[in-house]
Amino acid sequence: MGKLSANDRRLAAIIVSAVLFIIAFCLPQQLETARMLLYLAALLAAGAEVLLRAGRNILHGQIFDENFLMSIAAVCAFIIGEYPEGAAVMIFYQTGEYFQSRAVRRSRRSITELMDIRPDYANLSRGGQLEKVDPNEVHTGELIVIKPGERVPLDAEIVEGSSAVDTSALTGESLPREVAAGDLLLSGSVNLHGLLTARVVKEFGESTASRILELVENAAAKKSRSENFISKFARYYTPAVVIIAVLLAVIPPLAVPGEAFDDWLYRAMVFLVTSCPCALVISVPLGFLGGIAAASRPGALVKGSNYLEALAAAETIVFDKTGTLTRGVFRVREIVPQQLDQRELLRLAAYAESASNHPISLSLREAWGDEIDRGRIGSVDELAGLGVAAMIDGRRVLAGNAKLLQREQISLPPLPAQLGTVVHVAVDGRYAGYILIADQLKPDAAAAIAQLKKAGIKQTVMLTGDDQDIAAEVAQAVGIDQYYAQLLPQDKVARVEELLQQRSDRGKLAFVGDGINDAPVLARADIGIAMGALGSDAAIEAADVVLMTDEPSKIPKAIGIARHTLAIVRQNIVFALAVKLVILVLGALGIASMWAAVFADVGVALLAILNAMRILRRPRPRR
Numbered sequence: 001m002g003k004l005s006a007n008d009r010r011l012a013a014i015i016v017s018a019v020l021f022i023i024a025f026c027l028p029q030q031l032e033t034a035r036m037l038l039y040l041a042a043l044l045a046a047g048a049e050v051l052l053r054a055g056r057n058i059l060h061g062q063i064f065d066e067n068f069l070m071s072i073a074a075v076c077a078f079i080i081g082e083y084p085e086g087a088a089v090m091i092f093y094q095t096g097e098y099f100q101s102r103a104v105r106r107s108r109r110s111i112t113e114l115m116d117i118r119p120d121y122a123n124l125s126r127g128g129q130l131e132k133v134d135p136n137e138v139h140t141g142e143l144i145v146i147k148p149g150e151r152v153p154l155d156a157e158i159v160e161g162s163s164a165v166d167t168s169a170l171t172g173e174s175l176p177r178e179v180a181a182g183d184l185l186l187s188g189s190v191n192l193h194g195l196l197t198a199r200v201v202k203e204f205g206e207s208t209a210s211r212i213l214e215l216v217e218n219a220a221a222k223k224s225r226s227e228n229f230i231s232k233f234a235r236y237y238t239p240a241v242v243i244i245a246v247l248l249a250v251i252p253p254l255a256v257p258g259e260a261f262d263d264w265l266y267r268a269m270v271f272l273v274t275s276c277p278c279a280l281v282i283s284v285p286l287g288f289l290g291g292i293a294a295a296s297r298p299g300a301l302v303k304g305s306n307y308l309e310a311l312a313a314a315e316t317i318v319f320d321k322t323g324t325l326t327r328g329v330f331r332v333r334e335i336v337p338q339q340l341d342q343r344e345l346l347r348l349a350a351y352a353e354s355a356s357n358h359p360i361s362l363s364l365r366e367a368w369g370d371e372i373d374r375g376r377i378g379s380v381d382e383l384a385g386l387g388v389a390a391m392i393d394g395r396r397v398l399a400g401n402a403k404l405l406q407r408e409q410i411s412l413p414p415l416p417a418q419l420g421t422v423v424h425v426a427v428d429g430r431y432a433g434y435i436l437i438a439d440q441l442k443p444d445a446a447a448a449i450a451q452l453k454k455a456g457i458k459q460t461v462m463l464t465g466d467d468q469d470i471a472a473e474v475a476q477a478v479g480i481d482q483y484y485a486q487l488l489p490q491d492k493v494a495r496v497e498e499l500l501q502q503r504s505d506r507g508k509l510a511f512v513g514d515g516i517n518d519a520p521v522l523a524r525a526d527i528g529i530a531m532g533a534l535g536s537d538a539a540i541e542a543a544d545v546v547l548m549t550d551e552p553s554k555i556p557k558a559i560g561i562a563r564h565t566l567a568i569v570r571q572n573i574v575f576a577l578a579v580k581l582v583i584l585v586l587g588a589l590g591i592a593s594m595w596a597a598v599f600a601d602v603g604v605a606l607l608a609i610l611n612a613m614r615i616l617r618r619p620r621p622r623r
Contacts, residue, residue, distance in 0.1 A: 010049075010098050017046035017091050025084065039083035043074055047090030068242075070276065073269045077594065080262045085594035089273055096602035099609060119153035119187060125197065135187075135204040146196045152185045155207045156198035163194030208548075241275035248588060263590065270587035273597035274580055284569055290615035291565030299548035300558040307544040310527050312562035315507035316499055317457055317555065318521075320492075321464035321471065323514035324531060325478055325552060326439040330359050332367035333420060337433035338413070345433045349425050352390040352399040355380050360421055363437050387423070398426040405431070420470070439470075441477055448552035449479040455556050458507070461499060463492045463521075492521045500526075512555065529555060565615050572608040579604050 024038035044051075047070070054067040070093045077086030122135045125143040135153040138144060143159070146152055152165070164176040167189040176192055179185065185198055187207040204210055249268035253261040288305035295302050302308050322328045335342040350368035353361035354377065365372070378391030386407065387400015398404055402424060405412055410426045420438030424431070449460055462483040464471050471485035484495050496511060503509050511518075511525035522528030522543045530543030531550040547554045583600035586592035 017042040039087040042087040092602040122153035146191045155202040160197040166190040270597040274583045274600040276601045287569040287612040301546045312566040313508040316509040318461045320513035330363040334436040444553035446478045451556035
């Protein structure tokens with residue numbers, strides 16, 4: 001049988017002490033000594049650990065904490081003969097501690113479930129043999145093999161095989177993703193079927209799984225203003241109430257003739273038990289911990305509760321365009337031939353651009369789809385800022401912008417206004433047609449903007465280095481309120497500075513981006529939100545929130561969770577302080593009993609914790 005955990009031992013002590021308490025309560029009044037001894041046994045069974053902690057803390061100079069308050073109250077109750085109340089203080093206090101510990105464990109488990117993404121090993125392919133090694137020992141460029149059912153140990157590009165991978169631990173999306181040669185595998189995902197061979201593109205320390213674990217492990221260290229307030233409040237509040245309780249026990253019996261010392265000592269104990277700040281000290285951090293856990297479910301990793309609190313106050317959301325609202329991948333949108341058919345026009349353009357790694361060239365080759373027969377290509381001249389001139393099948397093919405054709409004195413027919421990049425093609429000095437290449441909107445971009453406006457976001461803004469026409473088209477398509485185009489990285493920072501000046505005193509500005517050039521803006525904004533799956537390392541480092549699915553629609557979900565969390569935290573603070581204040585006053589006046597004080601401490605703490613746990617019970621977003 002395994003060793004009992006600390007919480008299991010506490011539960012056993014509570015049960016034993018409760019049984020002793022009930023037996024003592026049921027004994028007749030005539031057996032006063034036996035009842036007192038049973039109540040004392042119940043107190044020690046439940047509170048021995050509390051008494052020992054209080055003693056150790058006093059020896060170390062840490063006097064004023066909840067252990068001290070409970071110990072003084074219980075001991076003083078026995079001194080004045082209030083045995084049931086003395087035992088009850090410890091039993092209910094330990095019951096509260098037990099449920100608090102369970103609640104904290106549940107919240108932490110919701111977050112640390114992410115730790116399951118840590119890979120234990122990698123199948124490294126060396127010399128035709130597989131070696132099971134630690135992922136830290138694998139270097140960029142080496143080949144690894146992922147067998148069915150295994151977790152992907154490092155970010156890698158598939159070179160052989162096809163399968164479906166479960167990315168739910170990273171993105172919150174339950175639908176498996178089909179992958180094949182050329183696709184990127186993210187570490188932490190699970191290979192469902194099929195044998196995959198992949199080339200490592202990032203070492204373990206820089207891999208997706210490692211970064212997520214680092215974010216989660218560091219999140220608890222960054223406290224919100226509410227948590228910092230509660231910590232400071234408890235530091236000064238507890239000594240203050242102890243001093244007041246001592247004065248309450250001593251001054252009235254000495255100053256007012258006829259007042260009994262026992263009566264005022266009892267009132268002081270009620271005051272002490274009521275004043276214990278457990279409800280605040282536990283429920284507020286627990287609420288934020290639950291909020292971080294709830295946000296992680298749909299794939300929004302918040303780096304600390306301070307950022308969760310800031311996210312709840314967001315009123316302006318600023319977006320980068322490429323890779324954030326759009327896919328950031330150029331695709332052939334339209335092929336318009338003049339003399340040739342569409343397939344031949346595309347072939348000539350793809351062959352002419354086959355030697356280039358420019359995104360436009362890559363998109364042409366991807367649209368062509370077939371092998372490039374290098375034997376059909378003669379000389380190739382790249383013309384900076386214009387395009388390419390190439391000999392293909394003995395014909396001179398030009399592929400480039402309008403300036404290239406104008407330079408070659410090839411007339412262009414009148415064309416409709418096009419939003420995107422137009423690649424004009426000419427063959428042997430005659431115009432052959434054009435191919436329109438454009439970025440594509442993310443499918444959820446417009447819905448994300450609509451949801452943000454519905455959530456009360458006052459202003460949505462887009463910043464882009466692209467030209468004015470394209471920026472206008474994207475802004476209109478997704479419903480952005482305001483946009484700025486043709487910006488350099490430093491221009492984006494300047495625009496964000498202007499927008500920061502326009503927000504309200506309590507409002508926050510969030511910037512959403514993915515590229516390395518977005519890192520300065522992400523760092524400058526009140527909340528930086530990075531696209532984590534495809535975003536640059538610099539952007540992820542600079543951001544405060546990382547979206548693991550690159551979906552803008554996760555932003556309104558994260559804001560909703562942040563606001564829900566903050567509302568519950570505020571409810572707990574107001575509720576706990578209000579109840580305690582009422583019982584403190586009634587206790588000082590001799591109206592409230594020790595049972596009321598126990599409710600004000602343990603009861604309020606449990607109710608606040610149950611309220612905080614509602615954050616984790618928030619319905620999972622529909623997929």
